[in-house]
Amino acid sequence: MDKYERVIEMAKRRGFLWQSFEIYGATAGFWDFGPLGTVLKRRIENLWREFYVISEGFYEIEGPTIGIEDVFIASGHVGGFVDLMVECRKCGGAFRADHLIEKHDNGCPECGGVLGDPCDFNLMFKTTIGTDSKRIGYLRPETAQNIFTAFGRLVWFYRNRLPFGVAQIGKVYRNEISPRQGVIRLREFTQAEAEIFVHPKEKRHPRFESVADTVVRLYPKEEQDGGSAVDITVGEAVEKGIIAHQFLGYHIALVQSFLTDVGIPLEKLRFRQHRVDEIAHYAIDCWDAETLTDRFEWIEIVGIADRTDYDLKSHSKHAHADMRVFVPYDCPKTVERLVIKPNMGVLGPKFKDMAAKVADELKALSIDQLRGEEITIQVDSEIVRIDPKWIEYEHVTEEAQGEYVVPHIIEPSYGIDRIVYALLEHSFDEECVEGEARVVLRFPPNVAPIQVAVFPLVSKDGLIVCARGVESLLRQNKLLVDYDESGTIGRRYRRHDEIGTPLAVTIDHQTLEDNTVTIRDRDSMKQVRVRTDEVVEIVCGLLSGDDYIGLYSTM
Structure with a gap:
């Protein structure tokens, strides 16, 4: 078995994760998080x-x-959230065309049959809303649109001041054509996204100096044809224009700090810039945090993008909603402004109920768009042609207290499920101890599912009462404790090593004599003996990173 198979076998056996609906043969793209996997995920x-x-x-x-469908029409998902799909004419299997091209497969990878012509396949799950099945809805493919459509409420909550950020963690759904990468490519998964709304002309971050000296491994687009990743400070990368601006650089550094705190090794982490042929047409710059895995090599676990004002402008256009923020000047300014005056006496009779929307679209035009023999605008998906004679416009000079802007959006988007797998693989270690195989998950204490185990050396002689007392003390201090009296003490240590429990407290016969217990460290396997009334303080300190083990003589 390769490392992926060993990790997944352990994860299934120990209650981290397994395929959904196993009793019915399972379905690709769906995985359950078991008891330990759920705790691990929540800690992340x-x-x-x-x-x-x-x-x-x-x-x-x-x-x-x-x-609702309107949201995803405006976002572009209905028309453009597609992959190219090919179907086998013999067995009916469906495959992503780009994956077959990468593997140079000319026939069906399952049966060798002839493949049909490529066609677009929309990755959203479609449903209907209500009893009459007339209103179309979709399971969301990203959490971001919930935030964009609530922008008016949110900007009011933040007292109409930029910049501000909004966070959301939740399930998203993508109907992948052929998810064959286990937990790496799922049809239902969890995203953690932050949408940071900034002034389009001010992308200096107020705390950029705090991360400017952070060294990150960047894989710029220019280096991806035969080049290599480079180690560089965030400050230098922004100064040289490798990273577009300070706000993006700050959040790249923040992503690295989070991932290393979770337990992703720095040497297995890089930031790859999107190439010209893959970056979204509306984005200024986009980077993927990637981690190196054994089977899948480099996989994306976080995306960090400057989405510009595309989303807000698109929703503003489709919903006829104001997505602007008023930004006051430090001092009033004299400005020149274009004033457009549609002739409602003409537009009203001609366009009737659409007249107000037509006028609003005309008022949003620039001076260049107003020139010409005919003006073309779009109202509710309908192309409308306007005679320039129906419009008057002039430039006026006035004193302005501020300006209205449509914010740009900086977005770090985390794939939590992929991070969980990456952490399982990177924490997974196998070693030989005194002639026996030892499997260890070397989780950082802050994300370990079970924080401390409590063992009575044997399940008799009054040790259970003492052990239960220690367990109760630890639980009272909000620690997740596993009490275990099953099997030999050595077997219990190995069992908890394999699920990543950082500490184990053992109650033995000496406990009954002098009220002391041993605390064992998972990684070093060192033990210290401490008084029972010190256990809570020392365990909490060890979980917070204190080196109490080094302060005591080892047993």
């Missing part, structure tokens, strides 16, 4: 909240996982 999510909600001050919202 809560650490993410510490970074973005607590430290950055981005309030969290929660929106529905089903969206």
